[in-house]
Amino acid sequence: MEKIEDVIAPNEDVTDELIALPEGDAEGGRAPVRAPKRRKTDKEELMGWGMSCIPILGFLIFGFIPLIFSLYICFNQFKGLRLNTAEFVGFQNFQDVLSDSMFWRSVVNTLFVIGATLISLVISIIISTLLTNCNRGKKIFQTVYFIPYVCSMVAVTFMWQWIFNYNYGVLNAVLRNLGIIKENINWLGSESTFMPVMYVILIWGGTGFNIILLMAAMTNVNRNCYEAADIDGAGMFTKFFCITLPAISPTIFYLLITGVIGSLQAFTQFQVMAPSGGPGYKGLTIVFYLFRELFQEQGGSDIGIATAVGWILALFIAVVVAFNFWGSKKWVSYDE
Amino acid sequence: MNNEELFENTVEETAAVQGGEAVLEAPRKIRKMSANGTNIAKKIVMYIILVLFTLWILVPFYIVIVTSFKQWDEANSTNFTWWPTMGFSFEGYAQVFEKPIANAYTAILTGFLNTLWIIIPPTLLGLFTSALAAYAFAKLRFRGKNILFGILLATMMIPGMVTLVPAFTIYDLIGWRGTPLPLMIPGMFGAAACVFYLRQFFTGIPTETLEAAKLDGLGYVGIFFWIMVPLSKPALIAQGVLGFVGGYNDYFGPLLYLTSPPLQTLQIALTTFVNQYNSNWPSIMAGTLVALLPTVIIYIVAQKYFIEGIASSGLK
Structure with a gap:
């Protein structure tokens, strides 16, 4: 000693x-x-x-x-990647970004992505609740549910691209056989269905991580509370809303915040699914917009604009983090 | 542990029910039976939902596998078949593994090998440097420790999207663009999140053990290699596999820096392959499956580490 x-x-x-x-x-x-x-x-x-x-x-x-x-x-203008062409422009880059309708389109699309995260969180809560109460086969279910998390987003996107394929895809075939649709639906080619398809991909890939963390949190909930509730004659839903949900609220909040921050930076699935931005630019997310400024805009890359987009995105994330601090005090019960 | 506990509880409960059955009065018995009935109904509904969710996760994989073995004609017919009725075809896999595209190897195989030599060194070295730092933060005393730790905390706050473009410009300036260096070098310095996780784990190792080792003549480096590393193998493996899978599946980094065919990583190679075999779905699905398999296999083998690594990362 x-x-x-x-x-x-x-x-x-x-x-x-x-x-x-x-x-x-x-x-x-x-x-x-x-x-x-x-x-x-x-x-x-x-x-x-x-x-x-x-x-x-x-x-x-x-x-x-x-x-x-x-x-x-971000306060200068450059010609391509040549740093010696710098020309001070003040806030011009930010003004350009904020007055670009395309950028706002990407913001709207990114907000939709956040919606997918919320849905996948709700689904995860339901599934993990069921899974915690399940004695037989729990391990196998858990193993299967986590698989999407380790899968390459690129490969998964191609997988869904095939499922939603216009002419030969399985979904159109099944829907036709069931008599739900007469004509094939051009899932990936029309503006109204592109985002719903992305929702399917995002939700499919988003639940595994949530379920693991939620189950870890749920198994840590004090069993005595449930026994006491049983004696008081509480039903399944009462127990869920009055015991489980408050007890796991820190985990839910953590998943909510990390999920929203992740959605704000969504890129891979969208770029792989539609390298040109999708029908009506429905697949253009904020990071995708930044990427296009860096690579594809005519006249080479515009690093001033791209960096400005990066800062604006960072501001969005900062807002989420601030909300985290504010909201966790208000809603989350951290009693140990 | 918990499973066993639950199991024991249910055994006890059923035993109690059986023991008490004989002396129960009729009305209570009926109530109990109807409660059992609703319980069974609940169980059935629960299992139906869980099985449906399992199908929702697994059926897409099945579709990939079936398609990859189909003949071109069958895959490109308007009626989807759930089994290769026109016979199995390995043409898709032949295209994944045989047709030379760049150099001697195929795009997918080259991509896979590139991924391995680009991802494994930074993963291992990064794990090592992170573990060293975590050891220092957990068990050593030195001036400015808290300040250094605070700096490390702050690094997690910096959004990657802000530094993306400047880093890209700098790498372009010093000639690293088009080489794997931007993907390899930064990772070798370790990752803040990994340091945090391992530090937490190391703190749990009793200091007495280390003191004993010190008395036996082990230096700080010796303690790290002979005490800390062996005692924290599960944590290190967890971080290692998570890091590898993350690197293997990374798309954005290679897309920025490594798009030339000889150096493409697997994820980029897959997109190249898909563009090359446009609408040849058996080939595309074979490529997709080949790209998916390695991480899924690692996951199945090292499942325990994955789950523990992730579950403990969220329970801060």
Whole structure:
């Protein structure tokens, strides 16, 4: 036990000067077992810094520098990726983005994506409630429900593209055989059905993660509460709304916030499904808009605009995070 | 654990019911039976919903598999068949694995190999650096620890979309665009989320164990390799598989930096393949299935780690 030494060490740290660090470095090698206190602390200090600074160094290089650089880029105009063509334009990039009807179209589409996240959360809550109460086969169900989470979004999108195929897809064939439709529906080619198809893909892929977390939360709910409720004669729904739901509200809120932040950055499924933006640009999300500014607009990439879009998106996310802090105080019960 | 508990509870309950049955009065018995009846009905409805949900998850995969074995004529007929009635065809798989597109390999196979050598080094090295940092934050004392940890916390707040374009521009400037370096190097420095998760795990390891090891002459590095790593294998594996699957399925990063055929990762290669075999659905579905299988297999094998890794990440 070195508890006493540990207690002393921090005080020593404060009085120690930074010059102590190179000393420890020069010493090198492994500290002897019964080394004097001071040298041991130096060694620990050095090791602590050495080990913990790697991710922080990575962040400084690959996170902080681009972050600062983005402030420069978004207030300037460039010709393509050539940085020497910079021309200060103030808030012009932001104005351009906010006055572009295409951008607002992408915002509306992205809001729709959030709707899909909400639906998949509700479905996840229902399924996990049933699954927690199920004794036999629980493991197998859980295993199956999680599969979509590990699947490549690209492959999954192609999978659904085939299912919703206009001429040969299984869905049109089944609906025709059931007599629900007479003519094939052009699911992916018409404006009114494109987003519903994306909803199917997003919900299919979105429930697995939720179910795992919700089930972990639900199995942690105190069993005594349910027994007490049983004695009081509470029904299934009462138990769900009065015990389960409040108890798992932190998890629900966590999933809600991470889900909304994820939806705000939806891209892959949409770009794979419709590389050109889909019918009537129904598949154009905010990140997709940014991507197009970076790559496909005529006249090469417009990094000023693209960075401005990035900042606007960050603002949306900040609003969600702020809502998180505000809402978690209001609705979530964190009694342990 | 919990399953067993539940099971025991139900056994006890049924035992109680059976034991008490003899002395029960008639009306109570009837009430109990009708309660049992509604319970069974509830159970049936519950299982029906769960099975339907299972079908909703699995049937799309079945459609992919069946289509991948169909002949072209059958796949491209207006009437969908749930079984390859015109006989099995492996043409789709032949196209996935045999037809040379770029270099010596096919697009999909090249993509798969590229994915492996681009993703595995940063995953392993990143896991290692994250674990080192987590060890330092959990068990070592040093000046500025809290400040450094705070900085790490702050990195998670920076939205990736803001740094995306500047990073892209910088990589273009230093000639990294078109090389796998932007996908590999940043990950090697570890990830903040991974550090948090492992730190939590490491904190749970009793300090006494480490002190004992210290007395036996182990240095800090020795303690890390001989005590921390072996004791936290499940956590490390969980983070490792999650990191690998994330990298394997990544589409946006490779789309920005690596679209030239020889260096394409699997996800990009799949889109290239699909464009090449436009409307040849058996081939497309074969490619889709080949791309899906590796992560699904890893998941089935390492299921425990996936579930634990994810479940504990949300229970902060």
